[in-house]
Amino acid sequence: MGLFLNAAFDGTSWTESDEVQEPSSLGNGLTVSVHDSDIVWVSYAPSGPGEGVAWLHLTARACFGDDSIPPTDPDREAAGLTEWLASNWDPAGEVDDLPEVVRGFVVGDDDRPEEGASPFAEETLVSFLRAVRLPVPPTLA
Template identity: 40%
Template sequence: MGFFGGFLYDGQSWTETDRSAARALTGPWLHVDIHDSDFAALTYRPTGPGTGIAFVGYTPGVYFGMPDAGPPTDAPREAAGLAAWRAGLNPSAPDADRDTMAATLLPYLATDDPQDADEDEDRSPFVEDKVDDFLTALGLPPFRG
């Protein structure tokens, strides 16, 4: 059995918790929800141009083999949303940095294409490692401290 856990970044530090704890926050936040070491849901606010949810490893639809198991994904849109989220933590960053950040984050995000998930599996079998790499690219500390 793999790892399950939820971690919330409040703009300064990580705490182990479920996503409901984020409702009380007024500033930007990012929640990482690890499912069985196979996929992670990244929920973030504010959403910017994204929907506020992205996935690392697999999407729920690919993981469960059921396309309607989760919302459809748009990895480029979520990469832009996460880049805008990051820019909100550093408002003095130039707008061009958002495009660079979005391009950097895009390869980490899962799509609804099962072939993409198979190729991603070659990098590391544990989504926790992939999330740590993603967070480093985003300029945040790892959630496992």
């Protein structure tokens, strides 16, 4: 069985929960969720130019092969997440080429992990969090 994780970032630390948390409940919030080590999504509010959900590793639509799940726009979500990071997380300003770094992690429905990449979504999440200088939730540290 893979890892399941739901965590909310309040600007200083992570709070883990059994339930998926809405970032809007945190004001300018950020939450992450890992589902069975297969998919991971980062939710952010306010969402700016994106819908507020950026997928890392695989999208739910790709993982489950379910065309009833709305398609993703990785460019738009990367722009939204980049805007959130730049506006709400001061250390993100220290990341060279922040938009390119974020876009390098955000995936679309046709994207698959690169050959030789870890099969575990939580490792992708840890790499992303470190790249944008966010702390890592305790379960993943």
